[in-house]
Amino acid sequence: MRVYISGEVKRPDVYELPVDAILQDAVRAAGGFTEAADEVRLNLALPLSNGMHVHVPNQTEEILVEPAGGESSPRPSATSAIININTAGLTELELLPGIGPSTAQKIIDYRQENGPFSTIDEVQNVSGIGPVKYEQILELITVQ
Incomplete structure (x- = not known):
C-alpha cells in the first residue's frame, strides 16, 4: 500500500x-x-x-x-489519534466528529448497560449513531 x-x-x-x-x-x-x-x-x-x-x-x-x-x-484529540470507546469519558467522546454531549452520554449509557463494546461495529447499536455518523468516526475509534 x-x-x-x-x-x-x-x-x-x-x-x-x-x-x-x-x-x-x-x-x-x-x-x-x-x-x-x-x-x-x-x-x-x-x-x-x-x-x-x-x-x-x-x-x-x-x-x-x-x-x-x-x-x-x-484528529480528535491532542493526546491520542484514536479514542477507545470502552474507556473514554464524555469530554473525550465529544471530540469525535458528529458526537455531541447527548450522543456521547448515550455511548456511555450503552456501555454501562451492555458491558464493553466487543467490536467497533457495535457502536452502531447506540441510538443516534447511524451509517453516516459511523463512517465519520470509524477510523477514529477503537475498543482495545
Whole structure:
C-alpha cells in the first residue's frame, strides 16, 4: 500500500508499506521525526490504509489524517489519534466528529448497560449513531 507522510518528518514523501503497516512504520520510512515534531500527540500504533495522507504536526498545528478519497479531517484529540470507546469519558467522546454531549452520554449509557463494546461495529447499536455518523468516526475509534 502507498501512504503519503508530510510535515515534521525528515523525508516527507509517498512510501510503499506493507498492508499491515502502522504509523510508526511510515515515520521510520520517512527518516524519523524532525526536532520540531510534536510526536507525543500521535498514536504510532494507528493502522494505515492505502492512499492515506498523514501530516505530522509541529507543536502549534492540528494532527491531520487524510483517508484514501481525499477528505481531510483533524484528529480528535491532542493526546491520542484514536479514542477507545470502552474507556473514554464524555469530554473525550465529544471530540469525535458528529458526537455531541447527548450522543456521547448515550455511548456511555450503552456501555454501562451492555458491558464493553466487543467490536467497533457495535457502536452502531447506540441510538443516534447511524451509517453516516459511523463512517465519520470509524477510523477514529477503537475498543482495545
